[in-house]
Amino acid sequence: MRLSIIIPTRNGAATLRDLFASLSIQTVLPDEMMVVDSSSSDETVTIAEQTGAKVTVIDPDEFDHGTTRTAAARRAAGDIVLFVTQDVVFVGDQVVEHLIKSFTEDDKIVATYARQLPAPGATTIASHLRLFNYPPRTEIRSLADCERLGLRTIFLSNSCAAYRKKALEKVGYFKENLIFGEDTHAAARLLARGGKIKYVADAHIYHSHNYTIGEEFRRYFDIGVFHQSESWLLKTYGGSGGAGSAYIISGIHYLLGSRNYGVIAEFIVRVAAKFGGYRLGRLYSYLPTSLAVRLSLNRGWWRKRSSLKKGESHT
Structure with a gap:
């Protein structure tokens, strides 16, 4: 089962080195690393190229959460496509392994996503939000869970989420021109086709925001x-x-x-x-x-x- 990692970037030099360093020690390494950069003015492209990633540079005005990820996924050689944002750091060496092994264990699982922990320097309120939204218990969800969980049934985060490429292709990948939530939108369509989403609590990443x-x-x-x-x-x-x-x-x-x-x-x-x-x-x-x-x-x-x-x- 081939794996492609896709990372959209823009002026991410401050965090990208840590991300690539954490990726380099994984027990399962990708068959290809793809970076789609929105014309960064810092060292983002240089850092990505030094890791051996395939870098595509686009105009910032071309970027769209759904469209950009869809274009990269279509080009990806992997059977599994793992989307990661530039401000993520993998915790430990088995994050990728935990995310992708579920695809071999259950054919119905079409997407998995990681547990987000507060990044170093996270405020108390930002830390609580991550701990609330990403509990320590793994969960598999299907369309049958919507009466019990409501909208949480389709909760999924492209900050670190893996998909079966064929399943994603069948639902038309990600919808274009959404203001937000291309991952949630895709999850809803994947579940509607009978798929399952797995929240993998053992796959830890650092990712949080200290919003005003x-x-x-x-x-x-x-x-x-x-x-x-x-x-x-x-x-x-x-x-x-x-x-x-x-x-x-x-x-x-x-x-x-x-x-x-x-x-x-x-x-x-x-x-x-x-x-x-x-x-x-x-x-x-x-x-x-x-x-x-x-x-x-x-x-x-x-x-x-x-x-x-x-x-x-x-x-």
């Missing part, structure tokens, strides 16, 4: 836009199933347990920012584009969307 409160708001605004524009996901798989309340309770317990009492108020403000951003994102179609751009974390998507609309109006 404003960035939290904008990220959840984008999630709201995604859920509204792809409303079939909620209709098919249901809502969050109480995950929001569970997150709040878990967060307060975590902060109390770690004696970070002074951070509890900030945590509550962040939760409010996420909720407000998400609700506003669900109403994006009523907002002027100029405002939506300011509210969004993925501002380039709105500019590209406006360009596409202008192009359609002239045809």
Whole structure:
């Protein structure tokens, strides 16, 4: 079973060396390493080429979470394609092995993804989010789980996720021009075809973000836009199933347990920012584009969307 690793990059020199170093010690090494770089102005391309990766450079305006990954996956020689983001570090030498062995154990498994641990330097709140979203228990999910898990059934992260290429090809790879969630969107279609997704809790990576409160708001605004524009996901798989309340309770317990009492108020403000951003994102179609751009974390998507609309109006 051949393996291709695909890494989209842009100005990732600060983290890329650590990623490649952690990849080099894996017990299972890829048959090819592919880097798709959005015209970095730092040493990203040089670092990637030094590792022997096949580097493709694209214009930054061409980058799209779904389109870029689809193009790379189509070119990939591997039977398994493993997507990794540039700010990930593998923990230990068996991460890749844990992710891909599941494909030989169960033909129904079409995608696997790693457990994300707080990166060194993660804030207390960022650490809790990772521990909440990525528990220490492996889980296999199928379409039958949607009544029990709701939207979490299709939770998947392309920060470190492996797919059977043939299964991905059958669902048309990743959808183009999504503001967010190309991985979740693909997962929904893979499960709809009878596949299974495996969360591999033994495959550890460091990956977290110390978002500001404003960035939290904008990220959840984008999630709201995604859920509204792809409303079939909620209709098919249901809502969050109480995950929001569970997150709040878990967060307060975590902060109390770690004696970070002074951070509890900030945590509550962040939760409010996420909720407000998400609700506003669900109403994006009523907002002027100029405002939506300011509210969004993925501002380039709105500019590209406006360009596409202008192009359609002239045809």
